[in-house]
Amino acid sequence: MYCANCGVELGEGEKSCPLCGLVAYHPDMPKQSGEGLYPDGFAPIKVKRGYVKLFFSFFFGIAAGTCLLIDYLISHRIGWSGIVLMSLLTGYVLLVLPLWFKKGNWIVFLSLDTLAVELLLLYLNLHLGGHWFLSYAFPIAAMYGIILVTVTALAIYVRRGVFYLMAGSSFALAGSMMLVEFFGAITFERRMFVWSLYPTAALGALGIFWLLAGIIKPFGNMLRKRMFV
Amino acid sequence: MQDWLRLDNAALIFPAVRKTGWSNAFRVSATLAEKIDPVCLQQAVDSLRERFPSVYVCLHRGFFWYYLQKLKTSPKVREDAACPLIHMTKPELRECCFRVLYYKNRIAVEFFHALTDGNGGMVYLKTLTAAYLSLRYGFKPQAQYGVLDWMAAPEESELEDSFLKAAGRIALDRKEENSIHLKGTRRKDGFHYLTVGTVSEEKLKARAQEYNTSVTAFLAAVMLQTILDLAKHKKTRKWAKITIPVDLRRLFGGNTLRNFVLTVNVGVDPKLGEYSLEELCKAVQSQMNSQITEKQMAARIAANVKPARMMLVRIMPLFIKNIALKLVYHFVGESKGTLNISNLGRSELPPEMVPYVENLDFIIGTQATYFHNCSVVTYKGKVRINLIRNVEESELERNFFTRLLKMGIPVKVESNFGGGSLCIAQIAEWN
Structure with missing residues (x-):
């Protein structure tokens, strides 16, 4: 039998054309009944x-x-x-x-990672005799751990809305910048909001960009086509 | 005789570059007129152990180099799997570096490339088939056309590393343009899609002669046209190139059963505009002619042999060599070709065997970073073009075979997936 689409002759064991997938069928001809070139049932090797x-x-x-x-x-x-x-x-x-x-489970791993980093920072604080753990290192590490776990959980379990997820991540990171400076200011008695406004503004703008991409469908589709395919 | 062998110069790279899910392997197979008797096949495999000491080996790791340990017992023949060239794992290679498989009328042997090349593999397959037929039907074919006398002792020249003899004094620079790599949806479970196209040798030769090329150059030109067609929407600055293995026995003589092959890359630069088939044929043939000469090859062998002879390299621990070889393989090897076309040429058998053997096949596995390969062998006037891939998309096969068809070369296609991997929506998209 020949493939009506490609024009090639099909081997006796081919139920459809290997080149285009067209089912081998002709009303006036018997069905392809030959045996396959290889046995059925593929068992992948476990490495x-x-x-x-x-x-x-x-x-x-x-x-x-x-x-x-x-x-x-x-x-x-x-x-x-x-x-x-x-x-x-x-x-x-x-x-x-x-x-x-x-x-x-990545959520469990990332939670454990946060805990491990917190313990390391606590040890460093105690070993070096610092007073920065509770007011600075702990809240910052916990904050980034929570952001990371939340974004990962949403990415795994909520498949849709990638632009909203990216917008949310950008806003969370924008907010975190100000908090980092805030915790630094109260721990080390520095001036507040000296540098954090710049990355906050940039990340906020990026968040708005992703949010627009999520809301305006043609814009989102254009971005998907250009950036994700 | 010592019970281990050094790897030949070309083989040094294969154990080093193998990955957890990929190893460099190839397969040769013979389809007989009758169903295979596994007991008889096992006896034939056992009877060849002394004759092919460089094949009946397993791979071991030394401190400075890998080496091949001779096997004390032959491997057990196994029934074939659903796809050819299933990944050879490290534990498997530590036990044996080749597999003998059977399925219905077919005997197949899959080799880890460190043992031998396609020609050496074909010699083993032909001798194994001769031994099988001899056990089954009681006649002994003459030792000719690549069939060896399996009762005789192995010759020393069959076990030698011929690269060391053939290397010239001057080493050739390896600088080359990088090539396009085709993309696709990769199968992660290790399954290989095989599409076998059978065409008439006479018709293919006639077409090749029309373009004043050899069959290999003609197929390479058609494949290049296919690749350029598939990659035309890409804004690439890379070349489209075909890697063609060259059997060095034809240039330098010798009858080694170990690796004695070197590849040449032929291709064109897509930036220069569109190419007609005639232009591609001319380009491929002229590049082949200029590269495949004794002097050029000797200089290229020297470039491969020299580093392995350096004392600093020799005393370097194996794990460091492996890292270096991986980098060399990636940047000097795979990045320079889009796919391989390995043509074993016309294969013949002793006249007594011809009625019993219907087909011969030669299949090379996919590469680590590119997902298509093509291997060709001619037997009984039929050219079997085996296209293998580990991606879902079959555009390359379709484009290539329909191109041959449009040139008036009828193609009969067979596969190991019955065409079931593609959906009808894809056809609509193509049309």
Whole structure:
């Protein structure tokens, strides 16, 4: 039988044309009944990537152990190696922990990442004897963690409205700039709103741009076509 | 005799560049007149182990280089899968670097490219088929047309790394223009779509002669026209190029069963305007003629051999070499070609075997960064053009085969997906 669309002769096992997909059918001819070139039922090969996480776990473990040992041998206490250990733990939670889960939930991972960063900052604050954690580092890290988790959750579970999501993210980031300066001002007793107005204005304008793209459909479609395809 | 082999110069790159979901492999297959008996096939595979010591190997990792460990037992023959060239994983390569598969009337052998090239693979397949037929029907075909006497001992020259002999004194610069890469919706599960077009050797040759080209150059020109057509809407500054592997045995002689092939890139610059088929044929043929000479090839081999001979490179730990080779492969290899057209040419068999063997096929896998490849073999007056892809879209195949059809070359197409991967809406879009 020949494909009415492409003109090529079809092999006996072809139920439709491999080139254009047109079903091989002719009312005056018997149906294509030959057997396929290959057996049916494709079973993809499962590739084990376990060695990657094991390698990184080993690497993080060795690095942390070595630093602790050297620090203790030299100064008989845990000083700078504590910071290294906490940094490595944070890095491990951020980079390696997701590898241990086949179908991990990004919202859970990002929440854990925020928690790990908060703990690192708390340790730094205590270790260095600073008084900036509660009034500065904690609220800022928590704020960006919440923004990140919210945007990720919306991106995963609400498939539509990408422009609104981007507008919301831009407005949230715009607001966060002012808050960063605000927390800095009350913690370190500086002047308020010196630099944050500029990025806030820029991010606010970007937010308005995305919002317009969401509201004005032709504009949104044009953007989709130009930027996302 | 030692129980391990060094990789040949061309093979050094293949283990280094393999990825978690991709390895460089190819397949040769023979379709017989009768259904395959797996027990008999297993016996034939077992009987060839001593004759092909460079094939019955597995890949191991040394501190400085990979090496091939000879197998103590032959691999088990397996039934074929739904698609050719399923990814060879690292654990599989550690056990054996080739697969012998059967399906209905077909015997297929899939090789990791570090073992051998298409010609070496075809020699193994032909000898395996001869051994199978001999066990099944009780006759022994003559050792000719690539069939080896499997009762004889292997010759030393069959196991040699011929690159080292052929390398010239002057190394050729590798500078080249980057090429267009076709895009598509990639299948992530490793499935390969195979479309086999069968055309008459006589008609294809006649058309090629009309344009004063060889069959390979003609197919490359048609493929270039197809690529230019598909990429015409892109504002690209890159060339459209076809990578053509050249069997160096024809230039330098020798009968090595290991890799002895080098690729040349032929192509045109789309910025210069539209090209007619005649112009493309002329461009391809002249580029092939100028590149495929003994001197040019010796200089290009030297460029590949020299770094591997440097003491600094030799004492470099393997994991560093792997990173360097990955970069070289990406920037000097794959970025320079749009796709491969590998033509094994006309394959023949001893007269006693001809009635039993209906088809021979040669399929090369897709590359790491480009998703289409084409391989060609001619047997019994039929040219089998195997187009493989791991993207959903079949525009390249359709455009290429219908182009041949419009030139008066009838094409019969077969596939491993029965045409089921495309929707009717797509046809409406094309029309």
